[in-house]
Amino acid sequence: NAGVTQTPKFQVLKTGQSMTLQCAQDMNHEYMSWYRQDPGMGLRLIHYSVGAGITDQGEVPNGYNVSRSTTEDFPLRLLSAAPSQTSVYFCASSYRGLSYNEQFFGPGTRLTVL
Amino acid sequence: AQSVTQLDSQVPVFEEAPVELRCNYSSSVSVYLFWYVQYPNQGLQLLLKYLSGSTLVKGINGFEAEFNKSQTSFHLRKPSVHISDTAEYFCAVRYNNNDMRFGAGTRLTVKP
Numbered sequence: 001n002a003g004v005t006q007t008p009k010f011q012v013l014k015t016g017q018s019m020t021l022q023c024a025q026d027m028n029h030e031y032m033s034w035y036r037q038d039p040g041m042g043l044r045l046i047h048y049s050v051g052a053g054i055t056d057q058g059e060v061p062n063g064y065n066v067s068r069s070t071t072e073d074f075p076l077r078l079l080s081a082a083p084s085q086t087s088v089y090f091c092a093s094s095y096r097g098l099s100y101n102e103q104f105f106g107p108g109t110r111l112t113v114l
Numbered sequence: 115a116q117s118v119t120q121l122d123s124q125v126p127v128f129e130e131a132p133v134e135l136r137c138n139y140s141s142s143v144s145v146y147l148f149w150y151v152q153y154p155n156q157g158l159q160l161l162l163k164y165l166s167g168s169t170l171v172k173g174i175n176g177f178e179a180e181f182n183k184s185q186t187s188f189h190l191r192k193p194s195v196h197i198s199d200t201a202e203y204f205c206a207v208r209y210n211n212n213d214m215r216f217g218a219g220t221r222l223t224v225k226p
């Protein structure tokens with residue numbers, strides 16, 4: 001199993017540009033989520049999904065969109081990038097049920113918005 | 115609002131010394147508790163978790179943590195650290211099925 005994969009690893013955008021961060025998992029996990037990591041703030045939940053076709057907002061959803069058309073994929077879209085979105089983005093997935101509380105994380109995407 | 119507080123942003127310690135990384139959380143309901151480790155330029159890896167049962171939880175790499183419900187704490191300990199333990203450690207609390215909050219992280223630096 002590849003686990004949770006994310007592409008790209010690095011990205012530089014100009015203010016106002018849009019892009020999609022890709023996330024895929026091959027563990028048949030129902031729950032997937034996106035976090036951003038900023039210095040001194042830990043990880044903050046952006047959006048999450050409990051299954052294909054179901055998404056919901058987390059703690060910091062503004063400026064981001066998600067969709068979940070398949071169990072495997074959970075892309076994160078930046079509609080109009082802003083410097084405040086400069087961050088490291090992590091995708092995570094987990095099973096449902098009691099054991100689903102363990103999340104498996106991808107390697108991250110480091111995004112810089114100029 | 116739910117919150118997770120890691121009381122130390124940086125902890126320097128000498129090799130083979132014991133270490134404790136502190137974590138407190140706000141809650142009036144049952145929670146699930148986690149510690150994750152992040153090595154440089156990598157994602158997070160689960161160290162240990164508390165779901166129910168014994169309040170002393172053992173994890174990988176010799177780490178353990180103790181859940182204290184009355185103090186709403188979940189401190190991480192290791193009796194003897196190695197250089198390879200140098201990393202950032204995150205405490206996380208799941209308040210319900212979909213609300214997981216992370217602390218700001220503690221950077222552990224082990225010196226020779």
